[in-house]
Amino acid sequence: MTRFIAGRLISALPVLFVVSLVSFLLIAVVPGDVTAEIAGADSTEAQRQLIREQLGLDRPLPEQAVRWYANLLQGDLGQSYLLNRPVTEAVFERLPVTLSLAGIALVLAVAIGMLLGILAAVRHNSWVDQGSMSVALLGLSVPDFWLGLIFITVFAVGLGWFPTGGYVPIAESFTGWVVSMTLPALALAFTQVGVVARMTRSSMLDVLGQDFIRTARAKGMRGYTVILKHALLNAMVPVVTVVGVMTGVLLGGAVVIESVFSLPGVGRLIIGAIQRRDYPIIQGGLLITAAIFVFVNILVDLAYGWLDPRVRHGR
Amino acid sequence: MAADVDLAETNDLRRAMARSAWRSRYTFLKRLLSHRSFLIGAVLFLFIVLVAVLADLIAPYDPNKNDYRNLLAPPSALHWFGTDGFGRDILSRVMHGTRISLGIGLSVVVMTGLLGVLLGTLAGYVRWLDNILMRIMDGLMAFPGVLLAIALSAALGPSILNAVIALTVTFTPRTARVVRASVLVIRELPYVEAAVAIGAGNLRIIFRYILANALSPLIVQLTFVFAVSILAEAILSFLGVGPRPPAPSLGNIIAEGRNYLQDASWIALFPGMAIACAVLGLNLMGDGLRDVIDPRLSKVRDAG
Numbered sequence: 001m002t003r004f005i006a007g008r009l010i011s012a013l014p015v016l017f018v019v020s021l022v023s024f025l026l027i028a029v030v031p032g033d034v035t036a037e038i039a040g041a042d043s044t045e046a047q048r049q050l051i052r053e054q055l056g057l058d059r060p061l062p063e064q065a066v067r068w069y070a071n072l073l074q075g076d077l078g079q080s081y082l083l084n085r086p087v088t089e090a091v092f093e094r095l096p097v098t099l100s101l102a103g104i105a106l107v108l109a110v111a112i113g114m115l116l117g118i119l120a121a122v123r124h125n126s127w128v129d130q131g132s133m134s135v136a137l138l139g140l141s142v143p144d145f146w147l148g149l150i151f152i153t154v155f156a157v158g159l160g161w162f163p164t165g166g167y168v169p170i171a172e173s174f175t176g177w178v179v180s181m182t183l184p185a186l187a188l189a190f191t192q193v194g195v196v197a198r199m200t201r202s203s204m205l206d207v208l209g210q211d212f213i214r215t216a217r218a219k220g221m222r223g224y225t226v227i228l229k230h231a232l233l234n235a236m237v238p239v240v241t242v243v244g245v246m247t248g249v250l251l252g253g254a255v256v257i258e259s260v261f262s263l264p265g266v267g268r269l270i271i272g273a274i275q276r277r278d279y280p281i282i283q284g285g286l287l288i289t290a291a292i293f294v295f296v297n298i299l300v301d302l303a304y305g306w307l308d309p310r311v312r313h314g315r
Numbered sequence: 316m317a318a319d320v321d322l323a324e325t326n327d328l329r330r331a332m333a334r335s336a337w338r339s340r341y342t343f344l345k346r347l348l349s350h351r352s353f354l355i356g357a358v359l360f361l362f363i364v365l366v367a368v369l370a371d372l373i374a375p376y377d378p379n380k381n382d383y384r385n386l387l388a389p390p391s392a393l394h395w396f397g398t399d400g401f402g403r404d405i406l407s408r409v410m411h412g413t414r415i416s417l418g419i420g421l422s423v424v425v426m427t428g429l430l431g432v433l434l435g436t437l438a439g440y441v442r443w444l445d446n447i448l449m450r451i452m453d454g455l456m457a458f459p460g461v462l463l464a465i466a467l468s469a470a471l472g473p474s475i476l477n478a479v480i481a482l483t484v485t486f487t488p489r490t491a492r493v494v495r496a497s498v499l500v501i502r503e504l505p506y507v508e509a510a511v512a513i514g515a516g517n518l519r520i521i522f523r524y525i526l527a528n529a530l531s532p533l534i535v536q537l538t539f540v541f542a543v544s545i546l547a548e549a550i551l552s553f554l555g556v557g558p559r560p561p562a563p564s565l566g567n568i569i570a571e572g573r574n575y576l577q578d579a580s581w582i583a584l585f586p587g588m589a590i591a592c593a594v595l596g597l598n599l600m601g602d603g604l605r606d607v608i609d610p611r612l613s614k615v616r617d618a619g
Contacts, residue, residue: 018454022463030470137602141542141595143549146569146587153580164576252460256550260573270462271554274469286458286466293459 004305004312008298015294023287024068027279028061038081038277054081055280077284082276087284091266095288097167098265101184101257102250108189109246113196114239120197121204121235122227133201136194144253148187148260155183165262184261188253192246199242203235237307244300248293346607353603360596363589367414376404378411378563387579397581399571405582408563409589415564416545417593419479423544424537426483427490432533434487435494436521440502449495452488461485461547468556475558478551485547486540493536497529531608538601542594549590565590 027034034057035048052058055078056067071078077087113136120132156164162183168176207213208231216226255267262268266285273281305312347353366373376394381401388398396405438448455463467481501507502525510524551557552566560567565586572583 014450015453015457018451019457022454022458026466026470029467031472137595137598138591141598142591143546143569143587143594145550145553146583146590149569149573149576149583150587153576153583157577157580248459250460252458252462255460255462255465256554259554270465274465274554274556279470282466282469286462289462290458294457297457 001305001312005302008301008305012294012298016291019290019294020069020072020287021065023283023290024065026283026286027055027057030279034279038279051081054079077287078280080273080278080281082273082278083281087280088288090269090281091285091288094264094266094269097263098251098254098258098267098289099292100170101181101188101263101265102247102254104181104185105188105192105250105254106243106246108185109192109250110196110239110243112189113193114200114236116193116197117200118204118227118232118235120201121208124205129201132197136197139190139192139194142191144187144191145256145260147190148184148257151183151187152260165260167263180261180263184257184263187260188250188257191253192249195242195246196239199239200235203238204231207231207235237304240300240304240307244297247296247300251289251293343607347603350603350607352599353607356596356599356601356603358596359592360600363413363593363596364417366410367417370407370410370414374404374407374410376407378403378407379561380404387575389579390581396585397579399568399579399582400575405568405585408568409565409586412563412565412568412586413589413593415475415558415562416548416566416590419475419482419548419558419564420541420544420593422479423482423486423548424541426479427486427540428533428537430483430487431490431494431536432526434491436498436526438491439495439498440517440521440525445495448491452491455484455488458485461550464547464551465554465556468551473556473559475562478548478557481551482544482547486544490533490536490540493532494529497532498525501525501528535601535605535608538597538604542597542601545590545594545597 030037033048034055035051036043038051039047049058056064059067075088077091079085080087080090083090116132116136120129123129151162152164156162162179166180168180170177208227213226213230216230217223221230254265255270257263258265258267259271266289270282270285273279273285381403382398383401385394385398387400388394390397394404394406396409398404399408434448434452438445438452458466464478464481464485467484468477471477471480507520507524510520515523548557548564549566549569552564553570555570557566558564560571568586569583572579572581572586575582
């Protein structure tokens with residue numbers, strides 16, 4: 001297991017290198033004079049020169065890269081010139097909102113998705129199966145931010161059950177936090193319910209066709225005990241693998257959902273930075289979110305290796 | 316070389332040819348069209364395509380013409396989908412928006428297909444390039460969801476072309492992986508060995524023997540890329556880093572409708588439904604294609 005963990009950690013290094021390189025190069029692909037974009041069209045040459053020096057853009061690209069990596073290794077992602085504070089500080093301050101939004105959505109998606117998947121597999125080829133799979137497919141096809149707007153229209157504007165947006169920190173009021181997170185998390189989760197439901201269904205169908213299930217049934221075990229105790233536990237293993245991919249989709253989706261519901265997370269920080277050309281924040285936000293995604297994927301792989309010994313010995 | 320080895324290879328070759336004969340176009344189409352969800356998806360998607368292509372002819376109004384006597388009119392016989400804050404007809408805007416969305420989606424599919432085949436084949440065929448290329452692809456795939464597309468599009472500046480570039484960069488890695496995986500399997504098959512033996516050149520082997528047989532998983536993958544590109548383009552437009560307004564991209568219409576959720580929810584409602592129909596059609600088609608081409612693939616569904 002130690003070798004498996006070490007191997008997995010080492011294989012993440014080139015990925016993190018490419019991620020940091022892409023984040024660094026982001027400012028280089030901006031067409032034209034970046035500093036004019038940042039300072040505005042009516043800025044003076046002196047103002048632009050100041051920004052150029054602050055960002056180190058007056059240096060050749062390789063030198064900028066060396067500086068970027070030297071700073072990165074010390075945990076310094078530069079300075080946001082609009083917020084006037086370190087990028088890492090600004091991003092980490094917003095991170096809990098994004099992570100809790102993605103986390104709640106993940107739990108919801110897995111719970112609803114597995115329920116639909118199990119129902120579909122147990123009632124294979126019935127209307128329950130078709131209904132569940134239609135819901136799953138619909139979730140994969142509907143834009144999440146649009147669903148969020150529909151939720152706002154129906155449940156906030158129409159019925160008045162929820163606020164139209166805004167965030168209540170958990171430290172301030174737990175119920176307020178739950179209420180403020182419900183609609184965004186549901187909108188975000190719905191897109192991924194289908195992924196889990198389809199995976200659970202096909203994996204359940206595989207397991208239900210196996211000999212040990214027939215044996216359990218033959219020795220007189222009741223239907224639901226067989227499904228919950230024998231089939232489900234085995235069917236859950238492949239579902240773990242989609243959690244890794246889903247985390248990425250949910251972290252990315254949180255960016256958009258945060259803008260829809262005015263939640264102060266990393267996504268809104270990045271979108272705000274885009275509008276005001278605060279490139280260090282865009283670069284830093286991109287890099288940190290991607291690093292978290294890489295880390296979650298390592299955890300998922302380790303969990304998978306722990307659940308299924310064939311995986312860790314196969315490598 | 317012993318005669319029985321040659322015989323085994325000929326047999327394999329014959330079997331491979333028999334397999335491709337079995338998959339001849341006629342049977343393939345027949346099986347595809349008898350697949351219910353493919354059929355539903357195809358009809359749905361064709362309808363959207365038709366609307367997009369004929370938008371100029373069938374749209375009842377000019378999508379960008381303001382009508383200040385008809386601001387925020389609810390859906391009616393005159394304006395089926397209602398009008399927006401400038402009195403513009405939503406139905407006409409959605410029709411033209413579908414054209415922009417499908418156009419961007421199709422461009423992304425073509426670019427992703429070309430780049431994916433190029434990079435995937437290089438990685439699968441040229442051993443020393445494999446590691447470098449795949450580590451870069453892994454790195455690009457490490458950015459969560461559409462975040463890379465958002466950042467790239469923002470850096471390049473909001474326009475249709477830049478949206479296509481940003482989405483292509485985002486979706487090419489997974490496509491390249493799909494191509495590479497097929498190439499790695501096919502290059503070891505006996506009929507490729509046979510082709511090498513009779514002196515076929517590298518290019519001939521790649522195009523005629525390897526890529527021709529790697530096409531099916533690629534087509535399935537590209538169907539899903541089409542679907543996610545339409546969704547992602549809407550996100551870019553909605554966040555203001557896609558095609559610039561007043562271009563009626565579906566995401567732009569939704570973004571404008573966001574300010575009128577209380578009084579005119581139809582503005583945001585209909586373009587979202589158009590997106591959902593197009594994506595649903597593509598997803599159904601992709602599922603059907605995958606089932607017919609290779610039932611064993613049915614567990615894999617990766618496009619994002």
